Amino acid sequence: MTDTVIKDTVIKLADLVGQPAAKAEPFVLSDAEKHEIEHELTHFPDGRAASIEALKIVQKHRGWVPDGALEPVAQLIGITAAELEGVATFYSQIYRKPVGRHVVKVCDSITCFLVGFDEIKAALEQQLGIGFGQTTADGRFTLLPICCIGACDKGPALMVDDDLHYDLTPQNLATVLEAYK
Amino acid sequence: MSDYAQIEKELLVRPLTARINAKLPVDIASYEATGGYRAIRQAIKELSPADVQTRVKDSNLRGRGGAGFPTGVKWGLVPMGPDAGSKYLVCNADEMEPNTFKDRLLMEDAPHQLIEGMLVAAYAIQATAGYIFLRGEYVKSAQRLNAALAEARAAGLLGDNILGSGWSFTLIVHTGAGRYICGEETALINSLEGRRANPRAKPPFPQIAGAWGRPTVVNNVESLSNLAHIINNGADWFKGLSQGKSKDGGTKLYGASGRVKRGGIYELPIGTTAREILEEHAGGMRDGYTLKCWLPGGASTDFLMPEHLDLAMDFDTIAKAGSRMGTGLILALDQTHNMVSAVRNLEEFFARESCGWCTPCRDGLPWSVKMLRALEEGRGSAEDIVQLQKLTRLLGPGKTFCAHAPGAMEPLQSALKFFRSEFEAGIAQTPAPAAAGAPATGAASAKVA
Numbered sequence: 001m002t003d004t005v006i007k008d009t010v011i012k013l014a015d016l017v018g019q020p021a022a023k024a025e026p027f028v029l030s031d032a033e034k035h036e037i038e039h040e041l042t043h044f045p046d047g048r049a050a051s052i053e054a055l056k057i058v059q060k061h062r063g064w065v066p067d068g069a070l071e072p073v074a075q076l077i078g079i080t081a082a083e084l085e086g087v088a089t090f091y092s093q094i095y096r097k098p099v100g101r102h103v104v105k106v107c108d109s110i111t112c113f114l115v116g117f118d119e120i121k122a123a124l125e126q127q128l129g130i131g132f133g134q135t136t137a138d139g140r141f142t143l144l145p146i147c148c149i150g151a152c153d154k155g156p157a158l159m160v161d162d163d164l165h166y167d168l169t170p171q172n173l174a175t176v177l178e179a180y181k
Numbered sequence: 182m183s184d185y186a187q188i189e190k191e192l193l194v195r196p197l198t199a200r201i202n203a204k205l206p207v208d209i210a211s212y213e214a215t216g217g218y219r220a221i222r223q224a225i226k227e228l229s230p231a232d233v234q235t236r237v238k239d240s241n242l243r244g245r246g247g248a249g250f251p252t253g254v255k256w257g258l259v260p261m262g263p264d265a266g267s268k269y270l271v272c273n274a275d276e277m278e279p280n281t282f283k284d285r286l287l288m289e290d291a292p293h294q295l296i297e298g299m300l301v302a303a304y305a306i307q308a309t310a311g312y313i314f315l316r317g318e319y320v321k322s323a324q325r326l327n328a329a330l331a332e333a334r335a336a337g338l339l340g341d342n343i344l345g346s347g348w349s350f351t352l353i354v355h356t357g358a359g360r361y362i363c364g365e366e367t368a369l370i371n372s373l374e375g376r377r378a379n380p381r382a383k384p385p386f387p388q389i390a391g392a393w394g395r396p397t398v399v400n401n402v403e404s405l406s407n408l409a410h411i412i413n414n415g416a417d418w419f420k421g422l423s424q425g426k427s428k429d430g431g432t433k434l435y436g437a438s439g440r441v442k443r444g445g446i447y448e449l450p451i452g453t454t455a456r457e458i459l460e461e462h463a464g465g466m467r468d469g470y471t472l473k474c475w476l477p478g479g480a481s482t483d484f485l486m487p488e489h490l491d492l493a494m495d496f497d498t499i500a501k502a503g504s505r506m507g508t509g510l511i512l513a514l515d516q517t518h519n520m521v522s523a524v525r526n527l528e529e530f531f532a533r534e535s536c537g538w539c540t541p542c543r544d545g546l547p548w549s550v551k552m553l554r555a556l557e558e559g560r561g562s563a564e565d566i567v568q569l570q571k572l573t574r575l576l577g578p579g580k581t582f583c584a585h586a587p588g589a590m591e592p593l594q595s596a597l598k599f600f601r602s603e604f605e606a607g608i609a610q611t612p613a614p615a616a617a618g619a620p621a622t623g624a625a626s627a628k629v630a
Contacts, residue, residue, distance in 0.1 A: 045393050046375075046393060048374060051376075052372070053355075053356075086377055090360065090378065091357070093317055093318075094359075108530075109280075109526075110280060110512065110523065110530070111279060111439065114512075114514060114518055146318070147279070147359070148281065148480075150277075150284075150285045150318075152510070153282065153444030153445050154444070155438070159318060164321075
């Protein structure tokens with residue numbers, strides 16, 4: 001290896017400093033998001049404790065939590081972006097990819113499993129044309145599994161966004177989904 | 182007014198659900214009209230924190246979250262005195278144990294009963310702040326609790342210098358973002374602090390060094406909901422609620438689900454038999470279905486058989502039978518259910534919900550799923566069953582950082598014990614002796630009916 005090559009390399013790297021990464025989109029927290037996160041901070045003796053709620057606030061406004069959100073949110077609550085990412089990737093109800101306008105969360109725990117989960121899953125996949133972890137082409141629904149949602153005496157059960165639906169059959173699913181445009 | 186008198190009478194028999202059964206509105210006026218907030222007023226006026234602790238200890242209330250640890254004893258470790266500094270009370274409302282839906286009822290339909298219970302507990306340990314750690318999916322619970330908290334604040338029952346006592350206590354709802362492990366006491370504290378919900382080493386116990394390093398008590402919704410009643414009516418009354426069916430005191434929210442006629446929640450004396458719960462209160466199995474086996478109280482309990490139905494549903498009796506009462510909500514399996522499939526579903530749940538902190542749990546649970554799926558699809562081997570049996574030991578108590586993996590092994594070990602033939606039926610058929618020289622690949626695809 002010669003000095004020239006090393007020098008060239010250094011110059012090339014230096015040129016890149018300060019250049020935005022090719023695909024990074026500018027991210028600015030809205031005033032509403034900032035205000036809500038700052039309010040959360042008042043509830044705890046330590047800013048870090050607001051991390052989950054802060055991520056949920058961003059998700060409420062944008063549907064999901066883009067990478068760009070991590071740095072400004074972390075700054076606001078006083079932890080590093082890496083620490084916040086550790087939190088964001090741990091919790092299953094924080095979405096790190098864009099989701100549809102409505103998220104269908106189907107209980108796949110033991111009780112629903114024993115009273116008809118497989119049939120509900122098959123019917124959903126057939127009616128929506130997607131599997132778990134996918135979003136319909138029109139961006140209307142994302143389909144996800146979820147842990148027991150505490151409707152065991154009325155299973156099979158699912159949630160669409162914040163709404164609980166139970167006593168499901170492959171036949172009544174279409175009516176349930178119809179309400180979500 | 183006579184309606185209220187009737188409810189107050191009923192509260193002496195079914196303290197947790199008398200108001201709910203009477204369809205009493207959930208607002209503070211209705212709650213106070215039926216004796217609500219009498220306990221905390223009396224405690225502040227006439228009882229010292231030590232008196233409250235003693236009364237709860239004497240009642241022998243055992244934690245209703247599943248472990249059954251005596252609530253009063255749990256409080257006893259908290260440092261007391263004027264120099265104790267900030268202390269926290271956390272309500273574990275992260276109800277995510279599969280087949281558990283009792284705390285939802287208490288939070289949606291009796292929010293003030295929980296808040297008063299938390300006030301009693303907080304007063305007893307002289308907590309300075311409280312958090313209801315609620316799973317995010319319980320949206321209606323959050324709405325009802327927040328509305329009730331606003332009413333309680335307006336009534337001077339929360340905040341600074343409560344009822345002129347000089348004691349201050351704030352209480353808010355904190356909602357989570359998924360993950361079953363948050364229900365584990367120390368993982369819950371990490372989550373409350375805004376961290377990944379990995380469990381912590383014990384000791385130090387949370388009562389000494391919990392949230393933000395301060396003394397912290399974590400109690401379940403149902404445990405806390407009992408407290409105002411214990412203050413109102415005394416430890417002996419509480420003990421008597423079990424009507425001699427158990428040496429434990431109180432009522433218990435039992436439940437039934439699966440293909441039973443009337444699934445739901447029933448408040449009954451603790452120690453009521455599983456048979457009474459399933460056959461009388463749940464109305465028995467639906468027509469055409471017979472009981473094959475049952476889980477006494479959640480995914481992390483051992484299966485029991487129909488011959489165990491006459492056991493008293495309390496912590497010690499069910500433990501003696503080789504299982505755990507857990508949350509006390511019975512899941513009935515019927516003759517249509519295959520045990521390998523059921524256990525595969527359970528272990529998939531535990532594998533997905535493992536926090537990944539310790540290796541046996543993180544790697545052992547997915548391994549068990551892989552073997553169970555092979556057996557379920559008729560392409561398993563005899564070695565899989567031997568290995569599954571080994572895992573029940575290697576992921577058992579003492580081998581992992583917390584109780585997650587040992588809990589996951591309970592349904593597996595009991596299914597292997599009671600239904601071994603169903604596992605063996607999943608072993609791929611070996612080629613007939615005449616074809617012994619044939620390539621083994623043919624056997625791998627063989628299906629067992």
